[in-house]
Amino acid sequence: xxxxxxxxxxxxxxxxxxxxxxxxxxxxxxxxxxxxxxxxxxxxxxxxxxxxxxxxxxxxxxxxxxxxxxxxxxxxxxxxxxxxxxxxxxxxxxxxxxxxxxxxxxxxxxxxxxxxxxxxxxxxxxxxxxxxxxxxxxxxxxxxxxxxxxxxxxxxxxxxxxxxxxxxxxxxxxxxxxxxxxxxxxxxxxxxxxxxx
Amino acid sequence: xxxxxxxxxxxxxxxxxxxxxxxxxxxxxxxxxxxxxxxxxxxxxxxxxxxxxxxxxxxxxxxxxxxxxxxxxxxxxxxxxxxxxxxxxxxxxxxxxxxxxxxxxxxxxxxxxxxxxxxxxxxxxxxxxxxxxxxxxxxxxxxxxxxxxxxxxxxxxxxxxxxxxxxxxxxxxxxxxxxxxxxxxxxxxxxxxxxxx
Numbered sequence: 001x002x003x004x005x006x007x008x009x010x011x012x013x014x015x016x017x018x019x020x021x022x023x024x025x026x027x028x029x030x031x032x033x034x035x036x037x038x039x040x041x042x043x044x045x046x047x048x049x050x051x052x053x054x055x056x057x058x059x060x061x062x063x064x065x066x067x068x069x070x071x072x073x074x075x076x077x078x079x080x081x082x083x084x085x086x087x088x089x090x091x092x093x094x095x096x097x098x099x100x101x102x103x104x105x106x107x108x109x110x111x112x113x114x115x116x117x118x119x120x121x122x123x124x125x126x127x128x129x130x131x132x133x134x135x136x137x138x139x140x141x142x143x144x145x146x147x148x149x150x151x152x153x154x155x156x157x158x159x160x161x162x163x164x165x166x167x168x169x170x171x172x173x174x175x176x177x178x179x180x181x182x183x184x185x186x187x188x189x190x191x192x193x194x195x196x197x
Numbered sequence: 198x199x200x201x202x203x204x205x206x207x208x209x210x211x212x213x214x215x216x217x218x219x220x221x222x223x224x225x226x227x228x229x230x231x232x233x234x235x236x237x238x239x240x241x242x243x244x245x246x247x248x249x250x251x252x253x254x255x256x257x258x259x260x261x262x263x264x265x266x267x268x269x270x271x272x273x274x275x276x277x278x279x280x281x282x283x284x285x286x287x288x289x290x291x292x293x294x295x296x297x298x299x300x301x302x303x304x305x306x307x308x309x310x311x312x313x314x315x316x317x318x319x320x321x322x323x324x325x326x327x328x329x330x331x332x333x334x335x336x337x338x339x340x341x342x343x344x345x346x347x348x349x350x351x352x353x354x355x356x357x358x359x360x361x362x363x364x365x366x367x368x369x370x371x372x373x374x375x376x377x378x379x380x381x382x383x384x385x386x387x388x389x390x391x392x393x394x
Contacts, residue, residue: 043325050246050288050329055297059286059343070325072293089256089286091247096269100252128240128267131328132247144341146256 001193006033008186011115011174013123016193022076022163022171024191026083026137029157031187032176034092034112034133037067037075037169038125044070045167049088049132059142061086066166067134075169076134080162083155087138089148091131092116093178101180110177123170136161138181152183198390203230205383208312208371210320213390219273219360219368221388223280223334226354228384229373231289231309231330234264234272234366235322241267242364246285246329256339258283263363264331272366273331277359280352284335286345288328289313290375298377307374320367333358335378349380 003025006012016022016037024033039045051068053059061067062084067076092112099107117127137155142148175189176182200222203209213219213234221230236242248265250256258264259281264273289309296304314324334352339345372386373379 046325048288048328050286053345054287054294057345059339059345070288070327072291072297089247090251091245091267094269097251100269128243129326130267131245142256142339142343146339148250148254148256 003190003192006173006175006189006191008175008188009110009177011112011119011172013119013170013172014193016165016169016171018165018168020165021079021194021196022165022191023160023194024136024173024189025158025160026155027157027190028187029155029159030153030183031155031189032138032153032181033136033189034116034174034176035136036116036120036130036133036172039069039075039167040123040170041168042071045073045075046070046129047075047131047134052088059089061088061134074166076163076165078161079164080160083137083159083161085139085154086161087135087140088132089140090135092133092174093176093181112174112176115174115177116172120170120172125170150181200387200389203370203372203386203388205372205385206307206374208309208316208369210316210367210369211390213362213366213368215362215365217362218276218391218393219362219388220357220391221333221370221386222355222357223352224354224387225384226352226356227350227380228352228386229335229350229378230333230386231313231371231373232333232368233313233317233327233330234368236266236272236364237320237367238365239268242270242272243267243326244272244328244331249285256286258285258331271363273360273362275358276361277357280334280356280358282336282351284332284337285329286337287332289330289371290373290378309371309373312371312374313369317367317369322367347378
């Protein structure tokens with residue numbers, strides 16, 4: 001597959017077979033991509049931040065870390081990481097969040113939640129099962145008191161992350177829709193599926 | 198309702214109406230209780246650690262913090278907290294986890310995951326929707342590098358937490374089954390539903 005581009009504030013979903021690699025680039029820098037995935041053949045085979053934090057003993061994931069499902073199986077392994085800071089704590093931006101922040105009950109705004117719901121539902125995934133996403137390039141800072149703050153992404157133009165699939169998966173991926181998370185401007189994301197680096 | 202006791206390594210589920218209070222005690226000290234909840238009337242009305250961390254800007258929840266669902270609505274508010282350290286990062290202990298830790302593929306062991314699945318399914322909750330629990334009295338330490346370690350619970354005998362329901366809920370609650378999380382011995386948990394303190 002040739003390298004694909006996600007336009008700003010959009011999302012997609014696709015199958016990723018066991019042992020295939022998924023590379024996700026930030027072509028312009030300071031842009032987040034939310035990732036979610038599940039196994040079509042296993043009802044509990046859904047990405048779990050809680051299992052992944054527990055089994056990796058870390059909040060911050062990079063090369064060598066593994067993303068687990070609720071079965072305790074590894075879904076994805078990070079095999080290369082040219083940024084080094086990603087988030088696995090928070091849920092995708094949502095229309096409800098934008099309305100709350102803007103204090104406008106009828107605001108319309110694209111969101112990763114909506115983009116993932118639409119994209120993953122084409123593969124039979126119930127939108128109610130979408131949980132905490134792996135937020136590539138998202139910089140959620142945690143201070144010693146446990147206070148959380150969304151900082152500017154540390155990714156520079158051309159930075160990328162490579163995941164290896166440990167199971168046959170469906171992957172949802174977005175170019176994050178939240179201006180605030182992406183240093184004021186929503187930008188594209190690029191990705192490619194391959195068999196080797 | 199009179200104060201109820203959960204025997205060690207067991208769980209339960211019950212309805213908690215809007216404005217009712219749920220008090221959870223650690224009668225002997227150093228014992229964790231995993232809590233999960235959902236709205237019967239709203240498919241997205243399921244407890245979300247990711248939303249809650251995001252909207253409270255904290256990893257560590259105490260008095261005044263609110264636990265959100267995927268709709269962005271508040272499900273529970275912590276209105277009293279005599280311990281001060283709880284966890285909202287990790288998923289419940291599971292049979293798969295015990296087997297992995299013991300390196301015994303056929304080990305049998307009670308677990309919060311199983312106890313919550315059984316208890317919540319009596320209210321029509323699909324076990325596959327169980328996510329990261331609010332782990333009352335659980336002490337997950339986070340160092341400045343984001344490394345995570347399960348420490349001894351900070352709760353002393355008689356410590357308690359009080360939650361106020363903001364919606365009509367079904368609540369699942371356990372006396373955690375993992376010896377390692379509970380300083381070597383699994384102990385009981387007590388709880389009560391009331392209309393006021």
